Amino acid sequence: GAVVSQHPSRVICKSGTSVKIECRSLDFQATTMFWYRQFPKKSLMLMATSNEGSKATYEQGVEKDKFLINHASLTLSTLTVTSAHPEDSSFYICSAIDITSGSGNEQFFGPGTRLTVL
Amino acid sequence: KQEVTQIPAALSVPEGENLVLNCSFTDSAIYNLQWFRQDPGKGLTSLLLIQSSQREQTSGRLNASLDKSSGRSTLYIAASQPGDSATYLCAVLNTGGFKTIFGAGTRLFVKA
Numbered sequence: 001g002a003v004v005s006q007h008p009s010r011v012i013c014k015s016g017t018s019v020k021i022e023c024r025s026l027d028f029q030a031t032t033m034f035w036y037r038q039f040p041k042k043s044l045m046l047m048a049t050s051n052e053g054s055k056a057t058y059e060q061g062v063e064k065d066k067f068l069i070n071h072a073s074l075t076l077s078t079l080t081v082t083s084a085h086p087e088d089s090s091f092y093i094c095s096a097i098d099i100t101s102g103s104g105n106e107q108f109f110g111p112g113t114r115l116t117v118l
Numbered sequence: 119k120q121e122v123t124q125i126p127a128a129l130s131v132p133e134g135e136n137l138v139l140n141c142s143f144t145d146s147a148i149y150n151l152q153w154f155r156q157d158p159g160k161g162l163t164s165l166l167l168i169q170s171s172q173r174e175q176t177s178g179r180l181n182a183s184l185d186k187s188s189g190r191s192t193l194y195i196a197a198s199q200p201g202d203s204a205t206y207l208c209a210v211l212n213t214g215g216f217k218t219i220f221g222a223g224t225r226l227f228v229k230a
Contacts, residue, residue, distance in 0.1 A: 006161075034217075034218060036220075043222045044162075044209075045220075046217055046218060049216065106150070106152070107152065107164075107209075107218060109164070110161060112160070112161040114159075
């Protein structure tokens with residue numbers, strides 16, 4: 001099956017710093033990528049949808065200046081948490097779809113990145 | 119606005135029991151519905167994907183059904199094992215806006 005990787009898997013940073021998380025589709029072209037956030041013992045909350053070469057579409061309540069998303073190529077999307085604060089600590093998961101593949105819009109998920117802001 | 123509900127929120131069963139997890143959604147305009155498994159602190163493992171035109175999918179001991187008109191899906195797990203203990207999430211991919219909405223999950227514990 002298709003593989004999506006995320007890097008780093010875990011990051012601890014000081015309050016006020018920026019953190020970049022990478023999401024890569026390893027063996028397919030991801031026309032669309034999604035970024036989710038998951039709080040402990042809660043479900044996944046969609047943050048934004050990104051299509052290669054265009055600006056991301058953010059969900060209501062998600063600050064686009066705080067969570068910068070770049071989908072510069074068909075295999076890479078990045079999420080940058082700017083000026084991170086302790087309340088940004090969470091589990092961030094990306095997923096990818098290749099809408100041209102005929103796989104029925106199946107989403108393939110990365111393993112997630114655990115961000116802890118001190 | 120699409121809402122996805124999973125019942126029960128938690129379930130504890132003895133090993134060997136067959137069980138059913140339920141998922142309901144309010145808007146039937148979907149591309150597909152996926153069932154996932156998530157172990158504590160880990161990412162998602164896709165179990166089954168049902169397209170909107172399909173009624174069910176099977177993989178090993180798992181069978182998922184979809185009734186789009188009533189907004190329901192079930193995940194049937196046969197002969198449960200302790201290794202099945204995890205949180206099971208269902209998610210629908212909406213046609214409107216092309217976004218995925220997740221249910222809150224069912225935490226399953228299978229006792230040996």
